[in-house]
Amino acid sequence: MANDKVEDLLKYMGSSPRPDNFDTYWIRALKELDSQSLEYELVPAKFQTSVAECYHLYFTGVGGARIHAKYVKPIQSTGKGPGVALFHGYHSNSGDWFDKVAFASHGITVLAMDCRGQSGLSEDNLCVRGTTLKGHIIRGIDEEDPDRLYYRNVFLDLVQTVRILQSLEQVDPSRIGVHGCSQGGALTLACAALEPTVKLAISVYPFLSDYKKAWEMEAVSSAYEEIAYYFRFMDPVHSRQDDVFDKLGYIDIQNLADRIQAKVIFVTALADSICPPYTQFAAYNKIQSEKELVVYHEYGHEYLPDLSDRVLQAFLKL
Template identity: 60%
Template sequence: MHVDMPLEELKTYTGKSPKPKDFDEYWERALQELENQPLDYQLERVQYPSSQVDCYNLYFTGIGHAKIRCMLAKPKHIQKAGPGIVMFHGYGNSSGDWFDKVSYAALGFTVLAMDCRGQGGYSTDPLSVNGTTLRGHIIRGLDDPNPDHLYYRNVFLDTVQTARILMSMEEVDENRVGVYGVSQGGALATVCAALEPRIKEMVAAYPFLSDYQRVWEMDMASSAYEELVYYFRQFDPNHEKHEEIFNRLGYIDIQNLADRIKARVLWVTGLKDTICPPSTQFAAYNKITSNKELLLYHEYGHEYLLGLSDKAMERFSKL
């Protein structure tokens, strides 16, 4: 039983949500603003019972004076610059436990895991916007006259700054850096690889933040996307601004950035996903033009995927 289009249709689907006419200028301007952000950071040692890995909280100042916290795990004894991985977490959560970062670091990777501003971790969100902030982050800034005030614009830039900080470390070879994430984390891995062309390897599982209009038309704007329902119910019940809203969301739609990716890609989708429908994921995947591989979990949805961690490790071992 399909929860979305048949697989053959998914393989050619390229999305319904609009791409703003000034999309490229929007992101070039954003990246130019990021150039003025220093790569300075502060480290705070964390005690962890490992004879092979050192752990730290790393803090840097992001766009808008946000204090961004990352988890840094690196091998104790590094003889030469090695590979690095940037990790991103799911919606509303944090970077989680140290165990998975330490596992990679014990194998020679330097790992930097970013807490998204204003979510479940320790990163702050000082963004001030006009309009509602009810029920979630996708709609934060939708009613502000300035589209630069969209919440996810700054989170997307934080991913790039995090990757650049990792690349600047003397123990990391800037040409051997990958990105990894699931759900919102998969979206942010996609964005980071799109906006930082030096990323070499990308593993993204059932990415969020894609093809908002498709989600709406499928009547699946629940759970992760439920704030779209709240927005229209409370602030535009007659959908007078329908086209304007979905065009504005186009600035933070990962499918519109996907064609910028230069990294090797492992894209992972569960075909029973009712949280981030498969078609929304394919809308982005089908626009990737770099070396890519699609890994399908036919009987799985938005959940733990058996064997994924090992497959991700296998990909990153090629860095």
């Protein structure tokens, strides 16, 4: 994959289907979210610093789930400043306080959301029929109603997180950034697509894109392996293959990408075997807003040098 030419990747427009009612699906989902309260509970964290106040913030997401985010508020601020929502990688959580404090020390308010049922403090109360084998992509795939897909609720939690961030007294709601890597990179794009007030999205080697391509590339040792496991154990003759990929289309970020209005800084690594570059470019190539591509040629799904510095510098311009 490291030898793929960027010119070829820039021509790729994806393999996975887009459901015919995709737009109405998300219009209806966002309408449901509009009825959710922006009220939240704050619990002071044990970790505190001289430059920021640190809290555990809890809110009620769609379906009544209790969602957690780390909230870091700058102590010294004059007027309303920017806010940033951070999203984490697959199976992980919102992480340490340290990087959030780095933003807050520059006057940036941070909310870092835990995804439902992963290794953070957010609750996953979704009860579905069928398997939950190996991961969250396929959670709800055996339900007739695509509203039962796990990531539908997570995507709506992203929007609610940003709306709460915008409601904070010290935050200018027109100066909102979103950022994450891998699953977090996918959630960054999904959030910007579903919440048009986001101004800047910095997405790093995003997951959750072009599921069929990932499966066709036999990415069984990648983040997409649960799709192959699903077919192996639940549908070995692939009688439901078309239905599975059509349903996954509702939660495929490449199908949301053309809704993004924010500026996007899109970071990719050409030696990535976890989230193959073709799947990433399926989303990038459909973004119609202002965008900047940052390519790490010899790197994979790993630490990318100088990236954190670049992210902070970009958010300081919000």
